[in-house]
Amino acid sequence: MNEEIQFILDSAKESMEAALKHLEKEFVKIRAGKASPAMLSSVMVEYYGSQTPLSQVSNINTPDGRTISVQPWEKKMLQEIETAIMNANLGFNPMNNGDFVIINVPPLTEERRIQLTKQAKAEAEDAKVGVRNARQEANKEIRDLDVSEDLQKNAEVDVQELTDQYIKKVDIFLAAKEAEIMKV
Structure with missing residues (x-):
């Protein structure tokens, strides 16, 4: 040829x-019922004046199939992260316990x-x-x-x-x- x-x-x-x-x-x-760190891949956080992906300012884990935990590297970022997750319009309601932002992934x-x-x-x-x-x-x-x-x-x-x-x-x-x- x-x-x-x-x-x-x-x-x-x-x-x-x-x-x-x-x-x-x-x-x-596209979530399919099971919690995954990739669900938060589109979340951007205000970090020192610039938009930064959430994964670059925190550790994102899934302790179980229904929960995502976000542990910021700086405690002062907790409120920012919580706001960013709500503003991302993913249908999640994050909770802040002082150390982590915890997201319960509701069943579909x-x-x-x-x-x-x-x-x-x-x-x-x-x-x-x-x-x-x-x-x-x-x-x-x-x-x-x-x-x-x-x-x-x-x-x-x-x-x-x-x-x-x-x-x-x-x-x-x-x-x-x-x-x-x-x-x-």
Whole structure:
């Protein structure tokens, strides 16, 4: 196979892989009933005048499946952290005991599970769009090459097979996440 075509296929595969990795990161943020430090990954805290990720100003642990504890490295940050968690609009009600900020993760209601499933489907659809964009870009680059029509057609078939593989992976990820969310 032509080196240029191989390069285009590798590039498309890399883009599709990036879409899948992004989906994994987004799925970690969607809670599925069990407490996880990743649930607080989007929380930013005011720290010496700049917005800093919560994980850079404290230790975040899960002592059990329903509790997240946040231990700031500086005690004066307790109030800031508590406010930041409430402002992050994650649906948590943090409690401050003087040393830690404790968050009880409530069990998901059926309504909330359906909402989270819809959110997961939207993220999966975004990933599929990313995969399809990579396919479109690869096909455009292949058409711009100065190679025989047969070689172009074969390369486009290869790109489509790659696309189908990654769309299938996205669907598998989504099915697993839905099952995790809906499990009571």
